[in-house]
Amino acid sequence: MKIGVLALQGDFREHLVAAKQAGHAALTVRRSEELAEVDALILPGGESTTIAQLARTFDLFTDLQSRIAEGMPVYGSCAGMILLADRIVDGAVGQETFGGIDMTVRRNAFGRQVDSFESDLNFDGNAMHAVFIRAPWVEEFSSSVQVLSEVIAADGKHRPVAVRQGSLFATSFHPELTTDLRVHRYFFDQVCSGAVK
């Protein structure tokens, strides 16, 4: 399977490494021609406003939306989760997302960088250590969205931090910053295999 990693801005190199370690061909995607070549896509961590603007400028935005609508498997971490959300709160004025997952995501929901944290959590039945950086959470979601992990935020509420809707998958945290490949493998083995025709 050819895995593309959107390489407009952010920690795309770490996702490329993870995909290769999991045994897949991994390519950077900055142009429409490159997007056309891949079977699945990862949206990395980074600045969601920057990534969305560059996608618009270089004519990737609508092509990416079409591929999402056609069922291409996509995994987004952190900024990638924001980009996959149909709706966002606390975004910049006029901030766009690719959309696809019927959810509302709150940007920087856990706070600013001084509140960034590492935490143990349960992901789809597995104990795991996760890194959250100026991370978003899922504020609301429709019944078609499956919650794979949640954490208890400072307000005492359970907040979803990993979700899946069909071939789209998103986490608030950054498995690419650890050596644990299980979240990437979940995407390749569970999400992608389920979506391939």
Add this chain to the structure above:
Amino acid sequence: MSEAVGTARVKRGMAEMLKGGVIMDVVNVEQAKIAQDAGACAVMALERVPADIRAQGGVARMSDPDMIEKIKAAVTIPVMAKARIGHFVEARILEALGVDYIDESEVLTPADFENHIDKWDYKVPFVCGATNLGEALRRINEGAAMIRSKGEAGTGDVSNAMMHMRKIGGEIRRLSSMREDELYVAAKELQAPYALVKEVAETGKLPVVLFTAGGIATPADAALMMQMGADGVFIGSGIFKSGDPAARASACVKATTFFDDAKVVADASRGLGEAMVGINVADLPAPHRLAERGW
């Protein structure tokens, strides 16, 4: 559930998220919004850009907290701010204000000519400047979670940034080619801790993200630095001291992403109006060279 804030991993990880991006100096809310709209991955809030610090002289200090808070409120991207070298109280103030990164910066007037801030002791991450590998590793040893190669800030002359990127890259390549028993002397010569020297020799890169800064004024300058191996660029005076800041900011963002595609960089370079006038570093008297501050 065990939870930890301010760990080395979240501090260094924050810098990983900035990679491939442009961090822009801004002095007010309007500039911060222009930077965000142009696709900056973060802004550096400060009262005077380096070109003005240079022109006006006097002691340059941490910015007014009110000004930093206004910029924080105006944009959603990360906000950085500068503290003077060794001024650990300015750093505490910036941490209390909730800035996302502190730049312990030679652009401000140093508060301590021997010691830098003990950066391990903070929840907020620090970026520090370096002219060579030894300086970078000393800063990392003190807790810096990100390094930027120093250029000559406020000049619009990219030659110093180039020199320091070449120097850092060359010293890393030299370590990678050494026998293990030669690394002890290398650590002595670099005046850096052996453990960090060994790590760099093994991995062939710094243990933290390396941006570049100082004198970058055009999309071509940004792409040049990316091709030299920078993970991203800081642009200080180069944008808001130019004829059309919004267009230039956006062009530099494009050139940073497509740094290896001359056609995109060429298109980005068109019709930007005047670049900042600039000063040749060679014409600056030695006491006015900021990159030489730091020890």
